[in-house]
Amino acid sequence: MKHRFISIFLFLIPFLLSFPSCQPKGEQSLTEEEAIVILNKLLETVSNTDTTLVDEIIHPDCVLRYPLLPEPIRGINAYKKFIKSNANTFSEFRGKVEEVNVKGNRIWSRYSMSGINTGPLGEIPPTEKKFQVTGMGITRIVDGKIIEDETYWNVLGFFQQLGFTLSPPKVETN
Numbered sequence: 001m002k003h004r005f006i007s008i009f010l011f012l013i014p015f016l017l018s019f020p021s022c023q024p025k026g027e028q029s030l031t032e033e034e035a036i037v038i039l040n041k042l043l044e045t046v047s048n049t050d051t052t053l054v055d056e057i058i059h060p061d062c063v064l065r066y067p068l069l070p071e072p073i074r075g076i077n078a079y080k081k082f083i084k085s086n087a088n089t090f091s092e093f094r095g096k097v098e099e100v101n102v103k104g105n106r107i108w109s110r111y112s113m114s115g116i117n118t119g120p121l122g123e124i125p126p127t128e129k130k131f132q133v134t135g136m137g138i139t140r141i142v143d144g145k146i147i148e149d150e151t152y153w154n155v156l157g158f159f160q161q162l163g164f165t166l167s168p169p170k171v172e173t174n
Contacts, residue, residue, distance in 0.1 A: 035107040043095035049087040059145035090115035107139040131161040
């Protein structure tokens, strides 16, 4: 009986190994090192206004969400436009990955950003002031490229560093 079980088990191993992974195609697990390389390339594109890396790291179906933007960035061309807009708004922009955690094809990261506001923020003229903020990002990778990225950082602190103030709303009293 014991030998029969072993022979059945040995017969089944090649058969079981021939099945494809249960993980959807393109959603392979990442190592921490791979995640750091992808995130550093992402920050390099913005820091150096280098759109040559975009096709290498951004998935064509990407959706990128950032606190200052009212709508997500969708697609590679929209991301390239964002990079150029950022360069027109901030000089000496730098981003740095501070910490990374990876689970499957998702990256949770803590990063820092700094720069000088030398261009308009929409219709608001430049302040010529420096800023430095830290934030968190959740990034999903498919086929080795960023398909989804959502960041969170202290927008109020950012604007205060640029010289903005927070005023309470005017309330009508009866």
